[in-house]
Amino acid sequence: MQKCRYGWFLFLDVDYFKKINDTCGHAVGDEVLRKVALILKDIFYDCGITGRMGGDEFAVMIDKKDISENEMQAALNRFFKRNFGDMECGQRGIPVSWKESGCDPDRRSAVPFTGGG
Numbered sequence: 128m129q130k131c132r133y134g135w136f137l138f139l140d141v142d143y144f145k146k147i148n149d150t151c152g153h154a155v156g157d158e159v160l161r162k163v164a165l166i167l168k169d170i171f172y173d174c175g176i177t178g179r180m181g182g183d184e185f186a187v188m189i190d191k192k193d194i195s196e197n198e199m200q201a202a203l204n205r206f207f208k209r210n211f212g213d214m215e216c217g218q219r220g221i222p223v224s225w226k227e228s229g230c231d232p233d234r235r236s237a238v239p240f241t242g243g244g
Contacts, residue, residue, distance in 0.1 A: 144183035
């Protein structure tokens with residue numbers, strides 16, 4: 128049996144992505160996905176692994192004991208405050224929702240999923 132390790136798992140979803148693709152076109156939709164991926168990588172490069180799960184869903188795995196819940200919230204705030212920019216078709220910004228969970232083996236439980244965005 129593998130020992131539980133400290134860490135966090137973030138799951139992010141681009142809201143209304145189908146609408147963005149349908150109204151702005153697939154080229155703009157692809158650019159949205161690239162922007163989200165690059166910003167996630169920039170924010171979490173030193174403490175986690177980021178990746179696209181598929182479609183408009185992204186995940187960040189943070190395997191680091193010394194990142195507190197407050198630091199995690201601060202990193203998420205930096206992500207959401209980044210200027211994604213307006214799109215050519217008039218869409219302002221990129222709406223993203225998220226869920227997070229953390230593992231703390233000292234408490235022998237996972238931190239429950241929370242979310243927002």
